Amino acid sequence: MGIIEIEGMKFYAFHGHFDSEQVVGNEFTVNLSIETDMEKAAVSDNLNDALNYQAAYKIVKKEMEIPSHLLENVAKRILDALYNQFPDIYKAEIKISKMNAPMGGEIEKVSITLIR
Numbered sequence: 001m002g003i004i005e006i007e008g009m010k011f012y013a014f015h016g017h018f019d020s021e022q023v024v025g026n027e028f029t030v031n032l033s034i035e036t037d038m039e040k041a042a043v044s045d046n047l048n049d050a051l052n053y054q055a056a057y058k059i060v061k062k063e064m065e066i067p068s069h070l071l072e073n074v075a076k077r078i079l080d081a082l083y084n085q086f087p088d089i090y091k092a093e094i095k096i097s098k099m100n101a102p103m104g105g106e107i108e109k110v111s112i113t114l115i116r
Contacts, residue, residue, distance in 0.1 A: 001090060002038035004053050007031045009060060014067040015074055018102060022067055027099040029109070030060055034082070035091040051086050059085060060094075071096045075114040083116070092116055 009030040014022050034051060041050035063078045075094050083089055097111040 001035055002042075004034045004036065004051060004056070005032065006053055006057055006060070009057065011061070011064040013064050015069070015071060015098070016102075017069050021102065022069075026101070028064065029097045029099065030064065030078075031095045032056065032060060032078075033093040034086075034089055036086070036088050037090070051088065055085065056082060071098065071112045072114065075112060079114060079116050 009032070011028045011030065012025055013028050014025045015028070016022060016026065034053075034056065036051050038050070041047075059081045060078055063074060063081060066074075066077070068074045068077075075096050078094055079092055082092055093113060093115045095111055095113040097109040099109045101107060101110040103110065
């Protein structure tokens with residue numbers, strides 16, 4: 001087994017409970033960790049035997065472009081799409097952070113993490 005990590009993906013998106021968040025948008029960061037069997041790819045040195053992390057990034061990007069009220073919904077959609085595209089995933093963890101969330105005070109970010 002091995003772990004692929006795609007860290008610090010940055011997106012401007014329109015997720016949030018408040019109407020203003022769906023209109024104005026916000027900055028988000030996404031970190032993704034995927035555990036999968038890497039033995040075949042390690043031996044063959046062939047991308048066809050590996051979990052293509054560029055394709056994984058494209059899935060994250062596509063789902064981040066679809067507005068949602070809750071980050072939990074975005075994270076679930078991403079995990080669903082990843083598992084659909086890559087059935088050999090053993091375990092995946094995604095963390096989505098909303099920068100400067102409107103919480104009535106100064107905060108750096110608020111984050112949710114889903115693990116499957």
